[in-house]
Amino acid sequence: MRKTLIFMMITMSVLAHAQDTEEVTVLTLDDCIQTALERNIQLKQARNSQLMAESNRLQSIMNFFPSISAGVNYDYFFGNFFDPNAARQVSETTSSSAPNISSSMVLFNGFSNHFQLSQRKHELVAASETIKNTEINVESNILAYYLSVILDKENIKIARERVELLEAQLEREKKRESVGVGNLESVYNFQGQLANQKLTLNNLENTLRRDLLTLFQSMQLNPNDGEVEVQAYDVQEDELLLEADPFEVVLEETLSSSPALKAASSSYEASRYQFKSAKAQLYPTITAFGRIGSNYSSNGARNPTNGDFEPDASFSRQMEFNEFEYVNFSLNIPIFSRYQTSNSIQIAKVGMANAELGVSQAMNTITNLVQTAYLDLVSAQNTYISAKENLAATTQTFEFMKKRFETGNTDFYTYLESLNNKNRAELELINSKYSIVFRKKILELYRGS
Numbered sequence: 001m002r003k004t005l006i007f008m009m010i011t012m013s014v015l016a017h018a019q020d021t022e023e024v025t026v027l028t029l030d031d032c033i034q035t036a037l038e039r040n041i042q043l044k045q046a047r048n049s050q051l052m053a054e055s056n057r058l059q060s061i062m063n064f065f066p067s068i069s070a071g072v073n074y075d076y077f078f079g080n081f082f083d084p085n086a087a088r089q090v091s092e093t094t095s096s097s098a099p100n101i102s103s104s105m106v107l108f109n110g111f112s113n114h115f116q117l118s119q120r121k122h123e124l125v126a127a128s129e130t131i132k133n134t135e136i137n138v139e140s141n142i143l144a145y146y147l148s149v150i151l152d153k154e155n156i157k158i159a160r161e162r163v164e165l166l167e168a169q170l171e172r173e174k175k176r177e178s179v180g181v182g183n184l185e186s187v188y189n190f191q192g193q194l195a196n197q198k199l200t201l202n203n204l205e206n207t208l209r210r211d212l213l214t215l216f217q218s219m220q221l222n223p224n225d226g227e228v229e230v231q232a233y234d235v236q237e238d239e240l241l242l243e244a245d246p247f248e249v250v251l252e253e254t255l256s257s258s259p260a261l262k263a264a265s266s267s268y269e270a271s272r273y274q275f276k277s278a279k280a281q282l283y284p285t286i287t288a289f290g291r292i293g294s295n296y297s298s299n300g301a302r303n304p305t306n307g308d309f310e311p312d313a314s315f316s317r318q319m320e321f322n323e324f325e326y327v328n329f330s331l332n333i334p335i336f337s338r339y340q341t342s343n344s345i346q347i348a349k350v351g352m353a354n355a356e357l358g359v360s361q362a363m364n365t366i367t368n369l370v371q372t373a374y375l376d377l378v379s380a381q382n383t384y385i386s387a388k389e390n391l392a393a394t395t396q397t398f399e400f401m402k403k404r405f406e407t408g409n410t411d412f413y414t415y416l417e418s419l420n421n422k423n424r425a426e427l428e429l430i431n432s433k434y435s436i437v438f439r440k441k442i443l444e445l446y447r448g449s
Helices: 002-020 029-039 041-062 112-178 184-218 237-241 247-257 259-282 315-321 340-406 412-447
Strands: 025-027 067-071 074-077 081-083 088-090 094-097 100-108 228-230 285-293 324-332
Touching: 025 029, 029 112, 041 112, 081 094, 112 184, 112 228, 112 259, 112 412, 184 228, 184 412, 237 412, 247 340, 247 412, 259 340, 340 412
Parallel strands: 025 228
Antiparallel strands: 067 100, 074 094, 081 088, 100 285, 285 324
16 A cells, blocks of 8 residues: 555655646747748638639630530430431331531631730739739738737846835835834835836736737648747847938839739739730621531431442441541621620720729838838837937936935935936847837838848
8 A cells, every 4th residue: 555655655756746847839030930930811812812713724724625515315206207327217116326426616806815914824823923912011010919928028027127126125014114214105105116116027028928919820830739939039139220212212122022012013914914814805706616516317328429229238338338427617796686796895994994903002001011110110219229228227326326225315206207307228128129120121121021
């Protein structure tokens, strides 16, 4: 019994240790981007759309080729009828067959096939560029969500340091009050500030959880699959001091390489050819048709070489006797199509106008995105320089006020104000620092770097 208890205790200890040492998955920024690109549903749909566009392009090429089909039938006739194979009137049950191979080809349809091929080519380009644009959107979203998580962690770090500082000051004031050199007012002030700061810390932790969930959802990642940790991003000082390129250069490079603008332009070109293809329906259509076949009848057939009728001719001999070739050219002139052609032309014309507006909309959207990101970058760089100086000054002031407060030469509110100023300066520096790095990454993404 004793050995059993010892064994159970050892087993439980090992299991508890294994649970405590469970591996934590650490995700870097590149890991988050790669995971999102692999799992994003919109990106998968865009790739499927590209496959459909490729299939449509292939079909538009095959429309230039003739269609070929084969047919065969086997019929039974009852009663009186004229048998063309036997060339006589018969009144008996007859079986017959007419196998054939036929082909048709459009010789002219107002160049509709040419216009449709050009349309499909541009649609394929638009689908390919849409994939690239979707990838950029996924990456930019991950950058924004990742930045939020990093800033949340930095804010929590500062808040925890503030809690630890207030706890230490509270303990100090309690000791001072207990020996009669302090007062309860300072104790109560620190207790109130500590409680308020703990509430702030709790709110920041909730914000981090929410932003982490948003990041995981954008990656199609289930946070319940295991413990996941987002790695902090290491910022180099030289990255922050690099001067940004002029806005005109950034905008020009972005517009020249933007997949969204290329996709919109290709969609517009496709709509132009769709409009031309719709107008081609007003032109006549010339079609060629050909057929090779033969006939069989159970009543026999006439031998074309000697003119003799062979009532017992086999199936294969009748195929030789009755073989024929047929060629047909047809001209179809549209006169009245119940407004279908006019409606198709009108719809294609409106679609072309919308596609042209889509190009303008894409250009405006890209310009607005670049303007916003560039302004944020410049503002963050200017803020970073001022924030460094401000943090140095507020830190020095806080240390000075802390010593004066501990020696009783200043009041609590002056001390607290210096602490608040220091914390605000720390937050401004951190926000500007990470904003510079991530805004640069977003602009590089837009520029196609």
